[in-house]
Amino acid sequence: MAERPGGNGDGSGAELRENVQEDLRDGAPDAARDVVAEAEARAAAISSPALPLGEPGRPLNRRSPFVIGMAGAAGVAVTALAVELVIVARDVLVLIGLALFLAIGLEPAVAWLGRRHLPRWAAVTVVALTLLGAFGGFLAVAIPQLVTQATLFVTQVPGYLQDFQNGNAWFRDLDARFHVVEGLTQLATGGALELFNGLLGASAIVFNVLSSTLIVIVLFVYFLGDFPRIRRGLHRAVPNSRRPRFILISDEVFAKVGAYVLGIMVCAVIAGTSSLMWMAALGVPFPLLLAIMVTLLDVIPVIGTSVAGIVCSLVAFTVSPGTGIATAVFFLVYRVVEDYVLVPRIVGRVVEVPALLTIVSLLLGGVLLGVIGAVVAVPVGAAVLLIAKEVVVPRLDAT
Structure with a gap:
């Protein structure tokens, strides 16, 4: 057949009719010419300006044995591939999830600025620069003192343990049986210093931390900027039939995560600041190092504040028994104030998770994803509880 003009694939009905006429004039075999001409005639008939490529045809018969077999085999293959990809890319997926978690958490701040007639790009810039500036300024001020205090703490641990052993008969008996002081001294003077003094190991740790932080920051900015599109x-x-209901439920989940992230960040800053002031006033050694530990651990519900209080109290006992007891009481009182005053007022009643579900979520999150899993466990548990309450339970009640 002769070459047809306008073969750009736009699917217009006029060109198809011209092609049919050319086929009739060409010298192709009758059977092939008739079959092709008939198909092109039908194609020209179904093409229209509104639907230049025609209407979609009927879907395949889902009850066909071939379709069922292929769907089953494809489902098994896709599931196996997805599991393998999750296992291989586990670390990267954790970073992506953390960045998305932070973006969802700070979206209310961007929306608040948007309601005050600030363009979204400007609101995202303000929130991102504020967060990065606070984080960078904190590191610039804290790292020099943190390194100094951490080094002093490691070198003075054996002396603290020896003093504590001399003044405590119960601890002397425990050390005589299990050699606690000897083991901790070797860890402090040998294992920890050897780990941090190793150039290759320290370089790898620093590189991994910096690269992971950079990845989270970049993804966080992109997620926050494109959150409406996402x-x-x-x-x-x-x-489409389920879309309105899904919109309501997903927006409620986003609201819970946002309220939790903002609230827990404020509570962590309050915990770190108050503990720093307390330990500095009582002369507890290494107050900045301990306050940073309190701030970081406070983002882990239930467990974080308790662990931080125990560590700070043990360090305070090196000053005097009264200082140690007073520090323990301080953290106990702060724990009560945080649980019953700060968290309800700052986080509010948005994240409503029973205590049992909170503990189970923390355990599962910690086992699966470590510290990051423990941090995101409560909002994830709240989201699961909401979905179960709004979707699963009504269906079960209806059956």
């Missing part, structure tokens, strides 16, 4: 894309992935 939200719409997530909604488009749901069938």
Whole structure:
């Protein structure tokens, strides 16, 4: 057949009719010419300006044995591949999830600035620069003193243990049986210093931390800037009949995560600041190092504040028994104030998770993803509880 003009694939009905006429004039075999001409005639008939490529045909018969077999085999293959990809890319997926978690948590701040007639790009810039500036300024001020105090703490641990042993008969008996002082002294003077003095190991640790931090920061900025588009894309992935209900539930989940992230950050800053002031006033050694530890551990619900209080109290006992007891009482009182005053007022009643579910979520999150899993466990548990309450339970009650 002769070469047809306008073969750009735009699917217009006029060109198809011209092609049919050319086929009739060409010298192709009758059978092939008739079959092709008939198909092109049908194609020209179904093409229109509104639908230049025609209407979609009927879907495949889902009850066909071939379709069922192929779907089953494809499902098994896709599931196995997905599990393998999750295992291989576990560390990267954790960083992506952490960045998305932070973006969802700070979205309320961007929305608040947007309601005050600030463009979204400017609101995202303000929030990102504020967070990065606070983080960078904190590191610039804290790292020199942190390194100094950490070094002193490691070198003075044996002396603290010896003093504590001399003044405590119960600890002397425990050390005589299990050699606690000897083991901790070797760890402090040998294992820890050897680990941090190793150039290759320290370089690898620093590189991994910096690269992971940079990845989270970049992804966080992109997620925060494109959050409305991500939200719409997530909604488009749901069938139209279920989309309104899904929008309401997903927005409620985002609200819970946002309230939790902002609230827990404020509570952590309050915990670190108050503990720093307390330990500096009582002359507890290494107050900045311990306050940073309190701030970081306070983001872990239930467990974090308790562990931080125990460590700070043990260090305070090196000053005097009265200082140690007073520090323990301080953290006990602060724990009560945080649980019953600060968290309800700052986080509010948005994240409503029973205590049992909180503990189970913390255990599972810690086992699966470590510290990051423990941090995100409570909002994830709140989201699961909301979905179960709004979707699963009504269906079970209806059956």
